[in-house]
Amino acid sequence: MQPSRNTADTFDAVVLGGGVIGLSVAWRLRQRGLSVAVVDPDPGHGTSWVAAGMLAPVSEVAYGEERLLGLNIDSARLWPSFAAELEELSGEPSGLWECGTLVVASDPGDRAELEALMAFQNELGLGSQWLSSRESRNAEPLLAPGIRGAILVDQDHQVDNRVLIAALLAVVRRSGVVLYGCAASEIEISEERALGVLLAPGPGCPKKALPAGTIVVSAGAWSSQLKGVPERFLPHIRPVKGQLLRLLGNPEQAPVLGRTVRAQVNGRHIYIVPRLTGEVVVGATSEEMGFDTSIRAGAVRTLLDDASRVVPAVDDLKLVESLAGLRPGTPDNRPLIGPSGLDGLVLATGHGRNGILLAPLTAQLVAGWICDSSEPPKDTSPSRFFATRHEARLEPR
Amino acid sequence: MQPSRNTADTFDAVVLGGGVIGLSVAWRLRQRGLSVAVVDPDPGHGTSWVAAGMLAPVSEVAYGEERLLGLNIDSARLWPSFAAELEELSGEPSGLWECGTLVVASDPGDRAELEALMAFQNELGLGSQWLSSRESRNAEPLLAPGIRGAILVDQDHQVDNRVLIAALLAVVRRSGVVLYGCAASEIEISEERALGVLLAPGPGCPKKALPAGTIVVSAGAWSSQLKGVPERFLPHIRPVKGQLLRLLGNPEQAPVLGRTVRAQVNGRHIYIVPRLTGEVVVGATSEEMGFDTSIRAGAVRTLLDDASRVVPAVDDLKLVESLAGLRPGTPDNRPLIGPSGLDGLVLATGHGRNGILLAPLTAQLVAGWICDSSEPPKDTSPSRFFATRHEARLEPR
Numbered sequence: 001m002q003p004s005r006n007t008a009d010t011f012d013a014v015v016l017g018g019g020v021i022g023l024s025v026a027w028r029l030r031q032r033g034l035s036v037a038v039v040d041p042d043p044g045h046g047t048s049w050v051a052a053g054m055l056a057p058v059s060e061v062a063y064g065e066e067r068l069l070g071l072n073i074d075s076a077r078l079w080p081s082f083a084a085e086l087e088e089l090s091g092e093p094s095g096l097w098e099c100g101t102l103v104v105a106s107d108p109g110d111r112a113e114l115e116a117l118m119a120f121q122n123e124l125g126l127g128s129q130w131l132s133s134r135e136s137r138n139a140e141p142l143l144a145p146g147i148r149g150a151i152l153v154d155q156d157h158q159v160d161n162r163v164l165i166a167a168l169l170a171v172v173r174r175s176g177v178v179l180y181g182c183a184a185s186e187i188e189i190s191e192e193r194a195l196g197v198l199l200a201p202g203p204g205c206p207k208k209a210l211p212a213g214t215i216v217v218s219a220g221a222w223s224s225q226l227k228g229v230p231e232r233f234l235p236h237i238r239p240v241k242g243q244l245l246r247l248l249g250n251p252e253q254a255p256v257l258g259r260t261v262r263a264q265v266n267g268r269h270i271y272i273v274p275r276l277t278g279e280v281v282v283g284a285t286s287e288e289m290g291f292d293t294s295i296r297a298g299a300v301r302t303l304l305d306d307a308s309r310v311v312p313a314v315d316d317l318k319l320v321e322s323l324a325g326l327r328p329g330t331p332d333n334r335p336l337i338g339p340s341g342l343d344g345l346v347l348a349t350g351h352g353r354n355g356i357l358l359a360p361l362t363a364q365l366v367a368g369w370i371c372d373s374s375e376p377p378k379d380t381s382p383s384r385f386f387a388t389r390h391e392a393r394l395e396p397r
Numbered sequence: 398m399q400p401s402r403n404t405a406d407t408f409d410a411v412v413l414g415g416g417v418i419g420l421s422v423a424w425r426l427r428q429r430g431l432s433v434a435v436v437d438p439d440p441g442h443g444t445s446w447v448a449a450g451m452l453a454p455v456s457e458v459a460y461g462e463e464r465l466l467g468l469n470i471d472s473a474r475l476w477p478s479f480a481a482e483l484e485e486l487s488g489e490p491s492g493l494w495e496c497g498t499l500v501v502a503s504d505p506g507d508r509a510e511l512e513a514l515m516a517f518q519n520e521l522g523l524g525s526q527w528l529s530s531r532e533s534r535n536a537e538p539l540l541a542p543g544i545r546g547a548i549l550v551d552q553d554h555q556v557d558n559r560v561l562i563a564a565l566l567a568v569v570r571r572s573g574v575v576l577y578g579c580a581a582s583e584i585e586i587s588e589e590r591a592l593g594v595l596l597a598p599g600p601g602c603p604k605k606a607l608p609a610g611t612i613v614v615s616a617g618a619w620s621s622q623l624k625g626v627p628e629r630f631l632p633h634i635r636p637v638k639g640q641l642l643r644l645l646g647n648p649e650q651a652p653v654l655g656r657t658v659r660a661q662v663n664g665r666h667i668y669i670v671p672r673l674t675g676e677v678v679v680g681a682t683s684e685e686m687g688f689d690t691s692i693r694a695g696a697v698r699t700l701l702d703d704a705s706r707v708v709p710a711v712d713d714l715k716l717v718e719s720l721a722g723l724r725p726g727t728p729d730n731r732p733l734i735g736p737s738g739l740d741g742l743v744l745a746t747g748h749g750r751n752g753i754l755l756a757p758l759t760a761q762l763v764a765g766w767i768c769d770s771s772e773p774p775k776d777t778s779p780s781r782f783f784a785t786r787h788e789a790r791l792e793p794r
Contacts, residue, residue, distance in 0.1 A: 247694055297644055298712025301701035304694055315695025319719060 009178070011037045013370065014197050014212035016184055016226070017349075018043030020051075020161070020356050022218035023168035024082075024363035025348050029216075030175045032371045037178040037210055039197055044165035047220050047355065050325030052244060052273045052281045053161035055079055055357045058126045058153045059101045059262055061117075067379045068334050069124065072354055075361035076155070082360035083159070090171035095163030097276065101156035102131070102140060104147050104263040104310055111148040113264060118151050128153045140257055142313045147263075158260055160275055161356060181205070187215060187228040187345070194229070194344035214370050216346045221291070221326035223336075223349040233342040236385060237350050239291050239326035243299040244283030247317035251278040256313055265306040272307055272314065280317055282307045286327075286353075293324040327352050331385070337365050338376035338383070346370060347382050406575070408434045410767065411594050411609035413581055413623070414746075415440030417448075417558070417753050419615035420565035421479075421760035422745050426613075427572045429768045434575040434607055436594055441562035444617050444752065447722030449641060449670045449678045450558035452476055452754045455523045455550045456498045456659055458514075464776045465731050466521065469751055472758035473552070479757035480556070487568035492560030494673060498553035499528070499537060501544050501660040501707055508545040510661060515548050525550045537654055539710045544660075555657055557672055558753060578602070584612060584625040584742070591626070591741035611767050613743045618688070618723035620733075620746040630739040633782060634747050636688050636723035640696040641680030644714035648675040653710055662703040669704050669711065677714055679704045683724075683750075690721040724749050728782070734762050735773035735780070743767060744779050 011034075015026045018040030030036045040046075054060070057072030083094035105111035121128045129152045136150040137143050143150075173179065182205035186198040196211035217223050221239035249256050257274040264270075273281040285299045300322055307314045330336060330350035335358060340347045348366050351358050368374035378384065408431075412423045415437030427433045437443075451457070454469030480491035502508035518525045526549045533547040534540050540547075570576065579602035583595040593608035614620050618636035646653050654671040661667075670678040682696045697719055704711045727733060727747035732755060737744045745763050748755050765771035775781065 245694075294715045295717075296712065297642075297701055297714045297716045298705065300697065300716050301705060301712065304698035305702065308695065308698060315693065315698065317694045318691045319694045319697050320692075322716060322719075 009037070009208070010211045011035045011178070012213045013037075013216060014039060014210050015216045015218055016197065017046070017217070017219035017223075018179065019046050019048035019218065019220055020164060020168060020359045021220070021348055021351060021362055022216070023165070023172055024359040025216055025218055025366045026172050026177045027168065027175060028363040028367040029370060030172065030177050032367055034371070037180060037212075038172065039180045039182060039184050039199065039210070041181060041183045043179060043181065044169055047325040047327060048161055048165055050242070050244065050323045051161045051356055052271060052283050053095070053159045053164065053356050054101075054156070054260060054271065054273060055158055056101055056153070056156040056260070056262075057357065058121055058128055059103050059151070059156045060353065061121060061124070061126070063120065065333060066124065068354070071334065071361060071377075071379060072357055075358045078360035078364065079157070079159075086167050086171055090167040090174065092167040092170050093163055094167050095160035096157065097159065098157045099259040101153040101260040101262060102136060103151040103153060104136065104143060104261055105149050106144070106147055106263055106265045106310055108148060109267075110264040114149070114151055121151070140259070140261060142256055142311050143261070144310055144312055147310065156260065158273055159356060160277075164356070180210070185227065187226050189228055189230070189342070192342060194342055212344070214344055214346055216348055216366060217340070218348040220349060220355070221328040223328060223347070229342065229345065233340050233345065235336050235340070235347055235349060235382060236331055237328045237336075238288070240329040240352065241287040241289045241292060241324055242284040242327055243287075243295060243303070243322070243324045244281060245300065245303055245319060246321035246323065247280040247282060247314065248320045249278040249280060249317050256280055256311065256317070261310060263306070263310040265309050268302065268306055270303065270306040270310065272311055280314070282314065291326060293326065295322045295324055327355070335362065335380055336382045337362050337380040338369055340382055341386055406434070406605070407608045408432045408575070409610045410434075410613060411436060411607050412613045412615055413594065414443070414614070414616035414620075415576065416443050416445035416615065416617055417561060417565060417756045418617070418745055418748060418759055419613070420562070420569055421756040422613055422615055422763045423569050423574045424565065424572060425760040425764040426767065427569065427574050429764055431768070434577060434609075435569065436577045436579060436581050436596065436607070438578060438580045440576060440578065441566055444722040444724060445558055445562055447639070447641065447720045448558045448753055449668060449680050450492070450556045450561065450753050451498075451553070451657060451668065451670060452555055453498055453550070453553040453657070453659075454754065455518055455525060456500050456548070456553045457750065458518060458521070458523070460517065462730060463521070465751070468731065468758060468774075468776060469754055472755045475757035475761065476554070476556075483564050483568055487564040487571065489564040489567050490560055491564050492557030493554065494556065495554045496656040498550040498657040498659060499533060500548040500550060501533060501540060501658055502546050503541070503544055503660055503662045503707055505545060507661040511546070511548055518548070537656070537658060539653055539708050540658070541707055541709055544707065553657065555670055556753060557674075561753070577607070582624065584623050586625055586627070586739070589739060591739055609741070611741055611743055613745055613763060614737070615745040617746060617752070618725040620725060620744070626739065626742065630737050630742065632733050632737070632744055632746060632779060633728055634725045634733075635685070637726040637749065638684040638686045638689060638721055639681040639724055640684075640692060640700070640719070640721045641678060642697065642700055642716060643718035643720065644677040644679060644711065645717045646675040646677060646714050653677055653708065653714070658707060660703070660707045662706050665699065665703055667700065667703040667707065669708055677711070679711065688723065690723065692719045692721055724752070732759065732777055733779045734759050734777040735766055737779055738783055
């Protein structure tokens with residue numbers, strides 16, 4: 001797919017970042033008839049590769065984040081048709097597994113907190129259901145005997161992130177999106193308008209300019225590091241480190257779990273995401289450590305301790321990968337989707353823990369803005385920070 | 398070093414297995430003027446690569462294993478001169494670090510057990526010394542505040558196993574030992590005498606016979622799987638799986654520990670071996686799992702839990718490798734060094750947890766037998782099993 005001619009290629013849209021967000025945006029823009037390029041040194045192998053792939057608006061809801069919940073639910077509703085269309089057009093599985101989620105209380109304190117959470121969920125009309133300890137263990141026989149009950153969330157599902165990435169790469173290639181496996185060195189600006197992207201020269205990457213009608217920034221945790229863009233237009237994004245583990249059960253045997261299990265253990269959140277392949281993802285820490293992606297013994301210890309406390313059979317699984325990814329965090333935990341304030345530069349970033357969940361909605365909103373000038377909803381618009389973006393640091397609202 | 402001629406090469410001795418034992422034996426035989434070959438598909442990358450490298454006869458002593466202790470102490474005494482000679486002749490560091498060992502009690506039960514162990518050590522004349530909790534923490538400030546004291550074993554040291562392997566590979570190459578990076582497919586036998594080794598053909602390995610005056614088996618856990626050898630001459634070796642972790646501290650900072658720390662935590666043994674490079678090895682499980690070398694979540698969890706219980710700062714280290722190796726176990730936990738009962742076939746295997754410690758003594762005994770017909774000590778001689786070796790299974794004495 002790498003164009004061989006060493007001259008300027010011009011595109012209606014150049015997407016910076018080939019993760020699940022960038023690939024989804026590129027796909028939707030191309031479907032609207034635009035010529036599209038994606039620039040990423042290693043498409044699909046950033047934060048999207050590390051993600052657990054939960055589609056969990058209800059079980060992830062947090063007090064004070066009702067507006068994020070609205071976006072998450074909107075995107076969760078888009079997921080089945082997004083996945084079906086992706087499978088049809090890519091010829092590949094999407095990775096979607098509508099398995100439901102169980103949020104488990106491991107001790108009386110966690111139980112009290114979960115009961116309050118369920119009351120909040122029901123107040124919001126989310127219809128989750130309390131299961132006793134026995135009912136929980138009937139649903140998931142490998143749960144630890146000592147668990148104190150659980151919230152059953154039938155509508156929270158998951159997607160195998162790596163299967164999804166393969167399907168998205170296939171569909172963008174098939175549809176004629178051009179993938180540049182290169183880093184972007186700079187965004188070219190003239191008279192307060194973004195004009196194009198300069199590729200960083202390197203192995204297989206000529207020094208090249210890509211003039212673009214619109215540039216979409218979907219560079220995740222790296223989205224505030226765009227060279228050439230005046231500081232006042234840069235989004236306020238910080239990396240939030242997440243460490244997680246990939247385990248493997250015996251593929252000959254039944255999966256350890258039939259649905260995602262989330263839990264609180266001594267106040268810490270843990271999730272255990274089974275795959276039909278026998279893989280089990282255990283995550284995740286949430287750490288403010290800059291761009292550090294090292295794997296720390298204490299994080300691995302805590303993840304394994306907490307997971308085995310909820311599902312003791314985790315001990316028997318093979319540990320195949322220890323990983324760290326960087327979530328793109330924003331001051332109010334909501335994404336930045338829409339015009340950046342600089343003409344020609346559009347943001348599709350800041351999705352925090354919810355990038356995979358929010359991909360269908362994000363792609364739809366970005367295409368709506370670029371192709372139809374439809375304003376994205378206020379809750380996602382980067383303009384909510386325009387008044388404050390000269391300040392060095394923003395506190396969450 | 399790979400000979401290019403595709404004909405039979407003849408050697409005075411062919412050593413099967415290029416781990417620390419095999420390389421040490423090859424070096425000593427070559428020093429005695431023999432022509433020597435080592436056959437190993439990946440020299441130095443078997444169990445020796447995984448080992449922690451403790452030289453710990455005193456802190457590892459177990460009730461009922463006094464004869465093993467004698468061998469271990471004899472070999473520990475050889476280590477300083479072995480290392481010095483290796484450094485001189487290889488031009489490489491040996492990895493020896495005479496750092497001492499602290500055996501820590503993490504709770505009152507462990508303390509009682511360690512006090513009994515120290516009494517046993519002193520009965521054997523091993524001269525270990527009890528430190529109070531405060532004295533222990535003065536010696537090693539990062540020990541957990543709750544530890545209940547420790548045995549200080551000044552004479553138990555360590556060697557960086559991977560540095561050692563590099564030095565041994567250098568010295569055997571320099572001295573003219575021929576390394577075949579190939580598997581052995583069979584041992585050729587005629588009239589109850591071993592005649593040579595057939596190499597298994599493969600990439601870079603021609604099908605080739607290596608006629609040999611003597612064949613030395615130093616194939617570790619795989620030593621009982623020699624094709625062509627009548628079953629009654631095969632050693633009774635079983636694999637004992639050990640899982641361990643390699644962590645990394647900040648090389649800019651002082652090492653986490655100044656000496657090896659061993660401990661009992663809830664009756665389980667754990668060791669934490671610091672290196673001057675910032676590496677920290679944490680081990681090890683001891684499991685009868687056949688030839689399985691998978692990394693299990695429960696083993697990693699327990700190692701990290703126990704290590705952080707003794708040295709909480711372990712949590713901050715990077716987890717860089719999770720490994721499993723197969724120790725060659727014998728029915729009585731002592732090695733098999735000397736004539737196998739089949740003419741021309743000599744054993745240097747079955748070293749269990751003590752392969753690196755016992756390498757200098759093993760090499761000396763094997764060279765003494767082959768070059769001078771010196772009988773190895775009765776405690777190591779394979780002949781101790783000759784009477785029983787037709788039995789399917791041997792119980793430890």
